[in-house]
Amino acid sequence: MADGNGKGGVLTAVKGMGTHLRNSQVWNSIFRPGSPARADSTDSPRNRAYVVMNNVLYHLHPVKVKRHGLKVSYVLCLGGLSFFLFIILTVTGIFLMFYYRPTSPAAYFDLQALATDVAFGQLVRNMHRWGAHLMVITVFLHMTRVFYHGAYKPPREFNWVVGIILLLLTLLLSFTGYLLPWDQLALWAVTVGSNMGAYAPVFGEQVSFILVGGVQITADTLLRFYVLHVLFLPFVIVIFMAVHFWRVRKDGGISGPL
Amino acid sequence: MAQLPENLLRRAAEARAKAEGIPVEEALAEMKGEAPPAGADAAAPSAGAPAPVAASGGPVRDLDAESSKFGVPRPLLDRGMRARARKDGTAVPAMAGAAVAASPAAGKAAPAAPAAPGGPPPAAGPPPGVRTQRLLTVVKAGAIQGTTKEPQDKVNVWPHLLAIEFVALLAMLALLTLMSAFIDAPLLEFANFNQQPNPSKAPWYFLGLQELLAYFDPQVAGVLLPTFGMIALMFIPYVDRNPSVRPSDRKLAFSIFTVFFMAASILTIFGSFFRGPGFNFVFPWRDGIFFDDLKTLLE
Numbered sequence: 001m002a003d004g005n006g007k008g009g010v011l012t013a014v015k016g017m018g019t020h021l022r023n024s025q026v027w028n029s030i031f032r033p034g035s036p037a038r039a040d041s042t043d044s045p046r047n048r049a050y051v052v053m054n055n056v057l058y059h060l061h062p063v064k065v066k067r068h069g070l071k072v073s074y075v076l077c078l079g080g081l082s083f084f085l086f087i088i089l090t091v092t093g094i095f096l097m098f099y100y101r102p103t104s105p106a107a108y109f110d111l112q113a114l115a116t117d118v119a120f121g122q123l124v125r126n127m128h129r130w131g132a133h134l135m136v137i138t139v140f141l142h143m144t145r146v147f148y149h150g151a152y153k154p155p156r157e158f159n160w161v162v163g164i165i166l167l168l169l170t171l172l173l174s175f176t177g178y179l180l181p182w183d184q185l186a187l188w189a190v191t192v193g194s195n196m197g198a199y200a201p202v203f204g205e206q207v208s209f210i211l212v213g214g215v216q217i218t219a220d221t222l223l224r225f226y227v228l229h230v231l232f233l234p235f236v237i238v239i240f241m242a243v244h245f246w247r248v249r250k251d252g253g254i255s256g257p258l
Numbered sequence: 259m260a261q262l263p264e265n266l267l268r269r270a271a272e273a274r275a276k277a278e279g280i281p282v283e284e285a286l287a288e289m290k291g292e293a294p295p296a297g298a299d300a301a302a303p304s305a306g307a308p309a310p311v312a313a314s315g316g317p318v319r320d321l322d323a324e325s326s327k328f329g330v331p332r333p334l335l336d337r338g339m340r341a342r343a344r345k346d347g348t349a350v351p352a353m354a355g356a357a358v359a360a361s362p363a364a365g366k367a368a369p370a371a372p373a374a375p376g377g378p379p380p381a382a383g384p385p386p387g388v389r390t391q392r393l394l395t396v397v398k399a400g401a402i403q404g405t406t407k408e409p410q411d412k413v414n415v416w417p418h419l420l421a422i423e424f425v426a427l428l429a430m431l432a433l434l435t436l437m438s439a440f441i442d443a444p445l446l447e448f449a450n451f452n453q454q455p456n457p458s459k460a461p462w463y464f465l466g467l468q469e470l471l472a473y474f475d476p477q478v479a480g481v482l483l484p485t486f487g488m489i490a491l492m493f494i495p496y497v498d499r500n501p502s503v504r505p506s507d508r509k510l511a512f513s514i515f516t517v518f519f520m521a522a523s524i525l526t527i528f529g530s531f532f533r534g535p536g537f538n539f540v541f542p543w544r545d546g547i548f549f550d551d552l553k554t555l556l557e
């Protein structure tokens with residue numbers, strides 16, 4: 001022990017266990033051939049292709065991309081970051097759902113308790129809120145970069161339209177979430193926002209009535225916005241995102257350089 | 259049969275010859291529908307044999323010959339023939355050779371007519387344990403999709419793109435976590451229907467619209483402009499017929515979009531920071547900021 005062999009022995013033992021684990025059937029059943037996590041993996045062009053192709057990643061990425069698509073200055077990662085923010089929002093949102101009841105007055109006091117009684121509660125709530133604001137910004141900037149690159153030109157016209165729908169859905173998600181804290185900011189911001197909609201000709205009042213669940217915002221609106229926010233809109237946006245990503249690939253990958 | 263390139267035919271013939279143990283020339287001739295070369299021992303009835311004529315004058319088929327010619331098992335051919343006859347409402351074609359013995363009317367339960375003595379032997383299948391393969395069709399290049407792509411400079415997604423994405427993702431996560439660690443989300447007083455705060459502002463991404471409300475009729479600012487804006491955005495790809503993506507060719511498109519982009523940004527910033535009580539104009543540095551989203555940061 002004193003001669004230092006003990007440390008080396010432990011290291012070797014751990015290493016041996018690692019190798020054993022990485023050669024096991026369980027491990028190899030999880031990581032498909034080509035994955036760098038496998039013990040037998042080597043770095044070869046074929047295995048680099050397999051990392052993507054033999055993997056759920058293949059749903060999002062082709063094996064190879066045009067070289068200019070790598071330049072961060074080209075896509076600025078904005079689409080990808082929008083998607084990443086969406087994922088963060090889903091994870092943090094699920095966390096919040098454990099502590100939140102969409103009724104008046106419980107909603108407000110649940111959020112108060114979250115800040116004081118729940119470990120990392122306030123942090124997660126902050127991440128959810130700032131993440132939502134950031135997502136609106138990244139989606140908007142993503143649209144702008146697509147425009148300036150002319151990346152909506154054939155054959156990508158329809159993906160641009162899908163994109164606009166995604167933008168609308170993002171705004172709606174953000175707007176419905178805005179009411180949920182049930183404080184003065186939430187109540188009156190949503191009141192002002194939905195009053196604008198009520199001015200719409202012909203169906204404006206009906207649409208506003210359905211969304212709000214009455215002629216003006218009440219505790220019923222809270223439940224309505226909650227269901228839209230945690231279930232309906234995420235469901236719809238995921239479908240449109242799937243179409244969006246699929247079209248990016250089917251339309252020939254990222255558009256060409258300027 | 260479709261016109262097959264010679265080399266493909268040759269390859270198929272070789273494979274078949276190997277599987278059936280017959281000379282390559284014979285297999286090739288058979289596939290082409292020619293008479294087998296002289297001297298070749300005909301294991302199967304020649305496809306070139308003249309088709310017998312049925313007494314009825316109807317179509318005549320020699321299933322054994324077809325079976326060996328096309329390599330389709332005879333029972334399948336027979337079944338297909340009957341199915342077609344049933345569908346078309348026509349009589350089952352008469353059979354050449356011994357197969358005629360099976361009366362078409364009585365043939366519903368007899369898929370393959372037994373070979374009568376003296377008739378040609380049933381098509382010899384491959385020897386047991388040997389699997390043969392058939393070339394169903396050859397799609398000529400360009401028939402479905404043009405393949406005149408120029409070679410492109412491409413790189414592997416792994417590791418190059420995924421590494422970049424991972425870094426971008428970490429950077430975003432770091433930004434968000436830091437922001438959340440230092441700025442708390444606002445939670446004002448409990449919602450009170452009887453006490454409207456002054457000013458009352460919509461969420462910031464709608465503040466451009468609320469700003470427009472200060473200038474136009476609500477029908478115009480709150481409804482017509484946003485609706486029109488969204489529709490106009492959706493139609494951009496169909497209205498802009500200019501195929502070029504080079505900025506120098508797109509001056510008009512650039513200018514129009516930039517004007518709207520700037521207008522939206524300015525209106526939003528204006529609505530957020532330059533509007534105070536009564537939604538009246540304020541200087542944020544003189545009168546304070548009335549923007550509750552950042553209330554915790556500003557306090």
Ligand code: HEM
Nearest residue numbers: 075079080082083139143151159160163164166167254255
């Ligand atoms: C939730 C919102 C959205 C997400 C998650 C998203 C995601 C993505 C991703 C990951 C890409 C790949 C390239 C890149 O990162 O730039 C992409 C491309 C694209 N997006 Fe989006 N997007 C969203 C909204 C939009 C919007 C609002 C528009 C436009 C109105 C749009 C139009 C397009 C187009 C046309 C492409 C193809 C660009 C090219 O080939 O260069 N997307 N999107």
